[in-house]
Amino acid sequence: MDRRLFLADLTRAAALCAVVPNVWRVTTRPRLADDPFQLGVASGDPTPTGGVLWTRLAPRPMEPEGGMDGQRVVVSWEVAEDEAFARVVQRGRATAAFELSYSVHVDVDGLQPDRWYFYRFSTAGATGATSPVGRFRTAPAAGAMTPLRFAVASCQNYEQGLFTAYAHMAREELDLVTHLGDYIYEYAPVPRRVRQHAGLEIRTLDDYRRRYAQYKADTMLQAAHARCPWVLTWDDHEVDNNYAGTHGENGFESEEQMRTRRAAAYQAWWEHQPVRVPRARSWADLTIYRTIHWGGLARFAMLDTRQYRSPQACEGGSRVVPCGEWAEPGRTLMGETQERWLADGLARERARWQVLGNQVMVGSFDQDAGAPVRLDMDQWGGYPAAKARLLRTIAERAPGRTVVLTGDIHSSWANELRADPRRPDSALVAAEFVGTSITSGGDGSDRWPSVTEAALAANPQLKWHNARRGYLSCHVTADAWQTDYHTLAQVTTPDVPLETPARFRVEHGRATLIRV
Template identity: 50%
Template sequence: MTLSRRQLLHGGIGGSVAALVGVSAVSSARFAAPRRLGEPFSLGLASGEPTPDGVVLWTRLAPDPLAPDGYGGMTVAPVTVDYEVAEDERFTKVVVRGSAVATRELGHSVHPEVGGLAPDRWYYYRFRAGSAISPVGRTRTAPALDSPTARLRFAYASCQSWSSGYYTAYEHLSAEDLDLVVHLGDYIYESSWVLARRGAQLPPQLAGEAVDLAGYRLRYAQAKGEAPLQAAHAAFPWLVTLDDHELDNNWAGDSPGLGLDVYRLPPLFRRRKAAAFQAMYEHQPMRRAQLPAGPSIHLHRRYRFGDLAEFTMIDTRQYRTPQACGDGSAVIGCADRFATDRTILGSAQRDWLVDGFATSPARWQVLGNQVAMAQSDYDPGPDLLLGTDAWDGYVADRNTVLAAAADQAAGNLVVITGDRHENYVADLRRDYADPESPVVATEFTGTSISTGSDGADLTDAGRTLLAANPDMKFYNRQRGYVRVDLDHRQWRNDFRVVPYVSRPGAPISTRASFVLEDGTPGAVEA
């Protein structure tokens, strides 16, 4: 039996939209797996969006993940997928059993939302489809709301172009002692860029640029087929958002980015957005609230960890106005970037963000952000050479957000950012037009997992940035991720780097560490 998208979104069969989008099935009906299913869990499994009483689990049945049609080698029939959550890795103390229906309409992915768990503890989970059993994953619930929480350890990552190099950093990340992983975007790239850093010929279905559902599905399947990434997902719960390459380089709201010309036509771009957002949902541990509705997806959301930290994941792509003064490249003298009607967040998301500063009781406010918030001048002389794809192109929104963080006693605001393929530390000022404006927060930008290939410790561009931006305290362009250890007194930020990704097997090291002290704006090298 096949299900149309209209039936899927409106509960046309059995009246249970919940079962169809991959949460616990409420119907007694079961859909048998094909007899010759092969290895359906080739893309691994994942968990995410932790709350004090539960998490969302994820897997996708794909015995042939790179099948050119994007359906992963599955037939048209739905399949019942069972899952178990246990207190121990051997599953002798199972606390939750359930099932979800994997349908062709959502690429045979499931997203069961598991509740009724105890706060602040580890659990183990696995899936079954027919006679096939998945690997075992591990996840953790959040502490109870506002409960005393002594410590939190997490890592954040971004930018993992498959063509640019190996995902070695994830081998090391999966071995860390963490409670959570945050991914800040560019989980896939819409184009391979034909870099061939891995010395392997791309199959024809992965050449060119993704513009439809099959194309985006294949790029997620390519990424998720990597063992290091699967291990990192299996080890910890994740919070995930997107940046531009999940759709189109430098896209902005309803405006296409720098991709294929024909898809600049509004109807075709909306269709492309819908395909990209659906593929993202199909491959990430996201809740039903993030199920896309055509060319829109709700990605700004909050998750609290006791009284210690609140993660606010924002969306700087979907509601923004197009980039000022061109396509986002660095420009001098762009007056349009100060226009008060320009926005990177949209008014509704901006109000939601600012209101959250006033109401959150958490000690640390963690802003999961995609593009650089700090002023980034690329000219050490008197001129300001600024890129307009980042917050430098949306000054009014930046000033509003940083003023609110200062005025509303939001606690300690820390912005974690991806996109740049660089590690850097920059203190954030309330108003960059005023040289005496106070520091109100700090931005830690993390480098890429693989994009940019091997990189370097300190490049000429890095020296220029450090010379031109007195609030920038560190720069590095190697690959890796960032590890954070925080308690009520201190935030410690470790930049973890690998020396190369052009071949596998690189070791990991901590290139630099910076700390923030509770109540004292500004980062200090440890």
């Protein structure tokens, strides 16, 4: 621990000692040093009659417990039909407690389907404050074919760039944002970056909370959250780079140490996101895979390919295959229970489009462009038996109406997925749109050096690639799906305009990618 963090924790301990006699007291008139809503507001996981509204009280975000000094605070919330809050339709109160880092999750119900609303939070007393106003919309009623416009984001390393992509996203007319993970990065600060992480590599609950506070304080990220509801899942950097289950990146941590680290990371993730997930029996085992419906048009299955996966084969990285345990049939990314949940959902649900919110690329890219085959062991290609089960399930239960959305790889890819990727004549069953990072990897380039013309010929599933930063925006109707790839020339300088180098269309019932 560095000296600054030690002194901050000492201050926190002294403050808690001062309030021990009143540790269970809830106050409606807190004494706050500064504006407690500096981390903004957010909404998520919409239903036809409601959704989750979020904020966290943090008058001094980078101090322990956000500078709240052990107070339990009553927070008021309102939902209105208008931004001026002249037509309030619901209001209530919630308690912000130190056990959950003063986060507030309000699961609103009783609203009208397919409607936009506005929401805000407030505290009372002499130092009372009111939060920024957020926009929220409910999902369409069951069976409705209401068109959907949404964005896809992932991978936002604070040090490697500015969140300019979110400033552009906040100006779009969107119904949703899906975030596919790497919301924070756990790394220690690196000199001479665009901006720097506070503290060392994060491992404890306070560490993770402080890192989320640093990211959440970004005004461009706040604007995108306030614009519309989000649907989120996590990837590896919310805990530890390339972790798999209870196996850490470097192999130095025991299973018990990794479970402790996971518990801290998972709790901090929940505290800072507008998500509806089952109550945790243990923070180290937080179930986040879940389903979000957009009427009868789309069903989002948000996956978790980190918590239950087998360790990467052949010591990870990029490897020539076959190698080691790579082809063992029992190896998995999702775990048996989640695989069965996904298969049952694809068979049962009759939504027009089945959407998989997924972390790592399904359409394996052979980096050697021929024999021998070289694959990334962290992606679905590193788990061939699990990949075969996934594609077989899609082929049997939802062919031609499944779209896979993917993050993680810090670059854009458009892939056609076949029932058997080893056979180029097997049926096309799904389209995969891989979105690039918000900032991770820095400014990037137009193409990876390994994506040569020879590599493109050796990877016929790949229809387009780009290595700049940005995000996806998708427009979905009953008959067709269009994905626009938005990129930025730089993320290391401010106010960079948005470009759209590619658009692809998929017609319902066919998985063929059509360049628009």
